[in-house]
Amino acid sequence: MNDQHIASAFDRDLEEIQAHVMKMGGLVEEAIRQGAKSLKQRDEELAEQVRRGDKQIDAMDTLIQEECARLLALRQPIASDLRTVLTVMRIAANLERVGDYAKNMAKRTSVLVHMQPIDGASGAISRMSKEVQLMLSDVLDAYIRRDEELAQDVRHRDIEVDQMYNALFREFLTFMMEDPRNISSCMHLHFIAKNIERMGDHVTTIADQVIYLVTGELPDEARPKGNAVNYELPTSGV
Amino acid sequence: MNDQHIASAFDRDLEEIQAHVMKMGGLVEEAIRQGAKSLKQRDEELAEQVRRGDKQIDAMDTLIQEECARLLALRQPIASDLRTVLTVMRIAANLERVGDYAKNMAKRTSVLVHMQPIDGASGAISRMSKEVQLMLSDVLDAYIRRDEELAQDVRHRDIEVDQMYNALFREFLTFMMEDPRNISSCMHLHFIAKNIERMGDHVTTIADQVIYLVTGELPDEARPKGNAVNYELPTSGV
Numbered sequence: 001m002n003d004q005h006i007a008s009a010f011d012r013d014l015e016e017i018q019a020h021v022m023k024m025g026g027l028v029e030e031a032i033r034q035g036a037k038s039l040k041q042r043d044e045e046l047a048e049q050v051r052r053g054d055k056q057i058d059a060m061d062t063l064i065q066e067e068c069a070r071l072l073a074l075r076q077p078i079a080s081d082l083r084t085v086l087t088v089m090r091i092a093a094n095l096e097r098v099g100d101y102a103k104n105m106a107k108r109t110s111v112l113v114h115m116q117p118i119d120g121a122s123g124a125i126s127r128m129s130k131e132v133q134l135m136l137s138d139v140l141d142a143y144i145r146r147d148e149e150l151a152q153d154v155r156h157r158d159i160e161v162d163q164m165y166n167a168l169f170r171e172f173l174t175f176m177m178e179d180p181r182n183i184s185s186c187m188h189l190h191f192i193a194k195n196i197e198r199m200g201d202h203v204t205t206i207a208d209q210v211i212y213l214v215t216g217e218l219p220d221e222a223r224p225k226g227n228a229v230n231y232e233l234p235t236s237g238v
Numbered sequence: 239m240n241d242q243h244i245a246s247a248f249d250r251d252l253e254e255i256q257a258h259v260m261k262m263g264g265l266v267e268e269a270i271r272q273g274a275k276s277l278k279q280r281d282e283e284l285a286e287q288v289r290r291g292d293k294q295i296d297a298m299d300t301l302i303q304e305e306c307a308r309l310l311a312l313r314q315p316i317a318s319d320l321r322t323v324l325t326v327m328r329i330a331a332n333l334e335r336v337g338d339y340a341k342n343m344a345k346r347t348s349v350l351v352h353m354q355p356i357d358g359a360s361g362a363i364s365r366m367s368k369e370v371q372l373m374l375s376d377v378l379d380a381y382i383r384r385d386e387e388l389a390q391d392v393r394h395r396d397i398e399v400d401q402m403y404n405a406l407f408r409e410f411l412t413f414m415m416e417d418p419r420n421i422s423s424c425m426h427l428h429f430i431a432k433n434i435e436r437m438g439d440h441v442t443t444i445a446d447q448v449i450y451l452v453t454g455e456l457p458d459e460a461r462p463k464g465n466a467v468n469y470e471l472p473t474s475g476v
Contacts, residue, residue: 065324082310082311083307086303086307173425177418187407
């Protein structure tokens with residue numbers, strides 16, 4: 001009876017935290033979308049909004065980390081409940097990093113609007129950020145539905161983002177060699193592309209965490225061998 | 239009596255984990271040192287060693303995360319003990335990221351050795367990485383001695399690293415504009431410089447965590463307002 005009571009109190013608390021993770025994920029998605037839009041439309045004001053908006057994302061991360069710490073202290077979860085709480089903390093930390101990269105994208109947009117535009121670059125960056133944003137949307141779905149297959153799908157799509165980045169890298173090199181006046185803007189655009197590629201890496205890490213949550217194991221490539229984690233209490237004395 | 243027993247078992251477990259954090263920190267310091275050396279001396283074999291060595295750093299992070307999770311499950315710490323365990327997890331995660339950046343530095347070294355060297359660049363990068371490596375060494379000292387002042391000092395030194403990066407950025411732009419044949423190598427060198435600057439950011443985050451560990455509060459600039467975390471159990475019923 002008491003166990004039952006504790007379990008459902010834990011579930012209730014966790015549900016509240018998960019709602020915050022989803023809200024945070026929505027804010028990060030929006031930051032990517034608006035960050036890419038501000039670059040494409042050379043909209044300095046929108047870029048400034050994205051930069052300011054990152055404070056809210058950071059605050060959500062702090063809130064979720066606090067709530068998880070409090071949940072650990074209050075409910076003292078073990079086994080899969082403990083795993084869930086630690087996973088939620090990691091997912092929030094990764095979302096925070098993606099938000100940081102979106103902020104950095106907006107920062108460089110504020111510089112780029114004062115430079116000569118590079119033909120085609122903002123379109124390619126826009127497609128790349130669109131893909132990462134969809135991956136993020138899907139990984140949040142996978143998280144809430146505990147959908148391993150969808151999480152695996154997200155992991156595989158990161159390869160495409162890496163390929164898009166590599167193609168852009170070569171393109172920027174060509175632009176710079178063709179005309180030295182392109183160098184400054186290409187340096188900034190290249191950073192934006194790299195930041196988006198890193199967002200993809202963090203979304204992939206979230207996908208790894210979702211897989212871990214569902215199966216109890218990280219994907220093979222995500223971690224060195226011997227990573228089976230035992231959160232159970234031993235049957236013998238402590 | 240029983241409380242006493244539990245407390246000292248916790249301390250013993252924690253000490254073991256902290257020894258692993260220090261070992262991991264030592265590996266990361268060495269990765270920065272050797273990564274910078276491989277770049278300066280154009281030593282492809284050493285770069286390859288640094289790349290391979292990152293697996294061990296990742297494995298240490300996994301080990302520490304597991305040990306902390308097990309400690310949470312077994313000892314069910316609350317209040318400042320819980321804070322300590324969560325802080326250790328964050329410190330290890332940040333060390334892992336610094337190790338990743340050292341690996342990336344070594345990766346690009348392997349490409350750069352086949353290109354025309356850029357005068358003066360590797361010296362500047364070497365000084366920058368030396369500074370970050372010293373910051374890391376100091377922050378690990380600050381962690382083990384619970385030395386808030388030293389942690390604050392590390393935070394302030396990150397400003398110098400940022401300034402070094404900014405100076406290098408301008409230098410690379412000049413090199414590229416002077417001679418388009420410098421563009422490829424400058425793009426790679428610029429990334430290395432940016433990676434070292436990011437290492438500095440992660441070391442600063444570790445310093446924040448040390449300050450949090452000692453004082454119970456994050457430095458003002460590190461976090462949005464309202465971040466006082468309450469890990470105590472409430473006096474009223476759960």
